[in-house]
Amino acid sequence: MKAEQNIAEEVLELVGPDADAEVTVNAGTSSLTRFANSFIHQNVGEEGSTVSLRLSVDARVASGTTTNLEAASLERFVADTTAAARVQPVDPDWPGLVVPTETPRLEHFDPATADAPPQARAEKVKAFVDAAPELSAAGYCETAAVTVAFANSAGHRATGRYSRAILDGIQQTPAASGSGHATGVSLDDLDAAATGALAGTRARGGAVTFNTKPGEYEVVLAPECVATIAVFLAVYGFNAKAALEGQSFARVGDAQFDPRIDLVDDVTDRRALGVVFDSEGTPKQRLALIDAGVTSALAHDRRTARKAGTVSTGHATPGSDVWGPMAHTLFLREGHTAVDEMVAAVERGIFVATFNYCRVLDPKSLVVTGLTRNGTFMIENGKITGAVSNLRFTQSFVAALGPGNVLSIGDDARFGDSEFGPGMAHVPSVRLGSWNFTGGADG
Amino acid sequence: MFEYAAAAVEGALAAGAVYADARVVLTRTESIDVLNQAVESVDHIESAGVGVRALIGSSWGFYATGDLTERAARDAGAMASAIARASALVPGAPLELADVPITQTTWETPYLEDPFSVPLAEKVDLLIGVTATMQAVPGIALARGDLGFFDINKWFVSSQGHRIHQHLVESGGGFDATAVGESETQRRSYPQSFGQYETGGYEVIRRWDFPSNAQRIAEEAAALLSAPEMEEGEKSLILEGSQLALQIHESVGHAIELDRILGWEAAFAGTSHLELAKLNTHRYGSEVMNITADATLPGSLGSFGFDDEGTPAQSVDIVRDGRWVGVLSGRDSAALAGVAPGGMVRGDGFNRLPMVRMTNVGLLPGDSSLDEIIAETGDGVYMATNRSWSIDDRRLNFQFGCEIGWEVKNGKLGRMVRNPTYTGITPQFWGGLDMLAGADEMVYWGTPNCGKGQPMQIGHTGHPAGPGRFANVRVGVRG
Numbered sequence: 001m002k003a004e005q006n007i008a009e010e011v012l013e014l015v016g017p018d019a020d021a022e023v024t025v026n027a028g029t030s031s032l033t034r035f036a037n038s039f040i041h042q043n044v045g046e047e048g049s050t051v052s053l054r055l056s057v058d059a060r061v062a063s064g065t066t067t068n069l070e071a072a073s074l075e076r077f078v079a080d081t082t083a084a085a086r087v088q089p090v091d092p093d094w095p096g097l098v099v100p101t102e103t104p105r106l107e108h109f110d111p112a113t114a115d116a117p118p119q120a121r122a123e124k125v126k127a128f129v130d131a132a133p134e135l136s137a138a139g140y141c142e143t144a145a146v147t148v149a150f151a152n153s154a155g156h157r158a159t160g161r162y163s164r165a166i167l168d169g170i171q172q173t174p175a176a177s178g179s180g181h182a183t184g185v186s187l188d189d190l191d192a193a194a195t196g197a198l199a200g201t202r203a204r205g206g207a208v209t210f211n212t213k214p215g216e217y218e219v220v221l222a223p224e225c226v227a228t229i230a231v232f233l234a235v236y237g238f239n240a241k242a243a244l245e246g247q248s249f250a251r252v253g254d255a256q257f258d259p260r261i262d263l264v265d266d267v268t269d270r271r272a273l274g275v276v277f278d279s280e281g282t283p284k285q286r287l288a289l290i291d292a293g294v295t296s297a298l299a300h301d302r303r304t305a306r307k308a309g310t311v312s313t314g315h316a317t318p319g320s321d322v323w324g325p326m327a328h329t330l331f332l333r334e335g336h337t338a339v340d341e342m343v344a345a346v347e348r349g350i351f352v353a354t355f356n357y358c359r360v361l362d363p364k365s366l367v368v369t370g371l372t373r374n375g376t377f378m379i380e381n382g383k384i385t386g387a388v389s390n391l392r393f394t395q396s397f398v399a400a401l402g403p404g405n406v407l408s409i410g411d412d413a414r415f416g417d418s419e420f421g422p423g424m425a426h427v428p429s430v431r432l433g434s435w436n437f438t439g440g441a442d443g
Numbered sequence: 444m445f446e447y448a449a450a451a452v453e454g455a456l457a458a459g460a461v462y463a464d465a466r467v468v469l470t471r472t473e474s475i476d477v478l479n480q481a482v483e484s485v486d487h488i489e490s491a492g493v494g495v496r497a498l499i500g501s502s503w504g505f506y507a508t509g510d511l512t513e514r515a516a517r518d519a520g521a522m523a524s525a526i527a528r529a530s531a532l533v534p535g536a537p538l539e540l541a542d543v544p545i546t547q548t549t550w551e552t553p554y555l556e557d558p559f560s561v562p563l564a565e566k567v568d569l570l571i572g573v574t575a576t577m578q579a580v581p582g583i584a585l586a587r588g589d590l591g592f593f594d595i596n597k598w599f600v601s602s603q604g605h606r607i608h609q610h611l612v613e614s615g616g617g618f619d620a621t622a623v624g625e626s627e628t629q630r631r632s633y634p635q636s637f638g639q640y641e642t643g644g645y646e647v648i649r650r651w652d653f654p655s656n657a658q659r660i661a662e663e664a665a666a667l668l669s670a671p672e673m674e675e676g677e678k679s680l681i682l683e684g685s686q687l688a689l690q691i692h693e694s695v696g697h698a699i700e701l702d703r704i705l706g707w708e709a710a711f712a713g714t715s716h717l718e719l720a721k722l723n724t725h726r727y728g729s730e731v732m733n734i735t736a737d738a739t740l741p742g743s744l745g746s747f748g749f750d751d752e753g754t755p756a757q758s759v760d761i762v763r764d765g766r767w768v769g770v771l772s773g774r775d776s777a778a779l780a781g782v783a784p785g786g787m788v789r790g791d792g793f794n795r796l797p798m799v800r801m802t803n804v805g806l807l808p809g810d811s812s813l814d815e816i817i818a819e820t821g822d823g824v825y826m827a828t829n830r831s832w833s834i835d836d837r838r839l840n841f842q843f844g845c846e847i848g849w850e851v852k853n854g855k856l857g858r859m860v861r862n863p864t865y866t867g868i869t870p871q872f873w874g875g876l877d878m879l880a881g882a883d884e885m886v887y888w889g890t891p892n893c894g895k896g897q898p899m900q901i902g903h904t905g906h907p908a909g910p911g912r913f914a915n916v917r918v919g920v921r922g
Contacts, residue, residue, distance in 0.1 A: 039535030
């Protein structure tokens, strides 16, 4: 970590006193073992560092990123970024820098995961594949570890590190597929056999297929689906920039969701991934986004906070000047209902394991179209009675969790693999009163 | 830079690889974003490093490092072999590589004006001016503009003797206007959603003439807010060229990727509804449908000299008179499938494993024109510029939303409609292609944001297309 701090200090020195600067150094390794047709076919790893610099010369702002850490290259990098800033118009919304602020001493880091050799990932893959030996397996196992050092010319410093392990895959019969997913700080904590077995159970369940007509159905959504809903709410709704631009559904103080719904963004949760400060160096606040169904807060970076007359919540990301601040350590409070109990309560409905290719039709209403994938089942009289061909839906994600539509919340919260990636939303299954399916995937 | 790539290959071979190749890649990008006459972001990114691929048994091992020294490159090669060897715990049949010409050469994108030499202030001023024009239109709340430029140098070395240097230059950008209503927003973009990107220099930006189109685009966005919503129904659908390009990308381009067909992408990107056994017999669409994957088209975003396996750029027939005849392939997938390697394997930067990628997958011109298509349509809708896109993992069921639509009645363009959408099933939809514009209206549309692979890679692809008409399409689907 010292080396990363030293690089950040070196860059600040190169910037000198004539500019306000933020420097972030990311250094680490990432490895990913991919399998398909039940064998490992692509196995990759990388090591490296990046230096990101944002600077303001009299409120004229530019930014840059480089992977070249040689002294001469860093000197040129700083000079180029400074030159780019000098020719910019004055940014009336430049929010300035974070002043020295205490950062919580908390790391989501496992040394063994950081050092995991390719054999360790291959063993997880083998356990996943062996969990359903008669099926065709595909997926990946990833380990990563990153050290982050932040420094700005106002004197603020922050450092941290995190690790991440992911196992994601499907099992396939000739006619159907089922998915399993696990994410955590530690590779050891991922139960590859159970993940592969769940995928196998879902795949085998696809043997008998219903021809289901489009329409409104009661649904039980597994954590992958709920993770996508939660992340879409965060990206398009609880994003203060989107709200300031009039493009968000979020109305703070309004009961826009069912009273059963509590959604927080909390990097201090022991299960969370990532470092505890954002790309501007601001410590990430625990943020209650939905409190008993009431929209309670928006995620801010320093720029949106200045415009809104508030303070940053610590949700700046490298692209948030353009895309807006984003909450991406989401926890949807789990309930007390087992998934089996949810299914048992459904007279006629559909169970969905994962969503696929979700896209927003309109950000303000958050109407989204997408498909089901890797496990879609008919529920009749409280029992799963067969598989359903993948379905297309066109559904407002806000209305999906709206007042009265959330019938029960599962006791099975875990990180789900969302449309925007894994490790962003820790969520349970949910049972919803209505979901709008608009077509079948096969026509 | 060849010495680092060579050291990486030597390191991999010494550690047991039966084949190895390596790329040193230096990438520079510049991106500029302006919102409502204010600069949101001016960002420069440069990356440099070497990525080396080692083949042992059934698996590729790949390792990348940003440390550009001979020692680090050699160690990266050894690491790639060690990673490949670890795959043997879950083995498959050994991979083989189809033969390709062994080449030592250089290649450069043809361009007129180095985009990185154009003063930054000129680029920013262009976007400020365009957003000012759009903001002046009543009802426009958000006026955005962006530009992006890429300068990529690659040095490729293989254990079979390849030694190729390429210099690629790409330029693009666009702008959009958004009107914000009580319960929804309406947006119009130019030249297309996410901007238009091409291989070439700053002349690309000048040619698309942003200033002359800003007023019209903003007026359309404002008018959409009060336009009637499109009615649901089944009718003739006329697609503007950039939307047809995306239709090709999603329902043809991805479906013909051989790695998907072979199941290598099953868990993430998905598979394909196409079966290799039906190559040369499967009917993909109507006889008006002729598609090639041509990496040699000047100016198109998917053009290059050699792919990242050192295979020369080439044109491959994909659909001929509506019949499926070709795939997108690399050396390993081609050998497995028994087809000729198409030179379509590319990696995103130095630190990603090259994989099958679209080049320029597009339509050959038809014999009509947009005016003729409209004149010959009794009851239809004309849709332009993509707003949303979604398709299933086998590339069969799609639903697209466009920014704007116009009713077409009795051969004439009618009233504007908002929230136009359409949905369909790939072979039925393409089977309904009955009119297609000619060469005069074809554009090499660029897609700069194609996601695929794990870890995620962003690909740059091209799609020649002009306006076309499809019969009996379900339109107006909404939640």
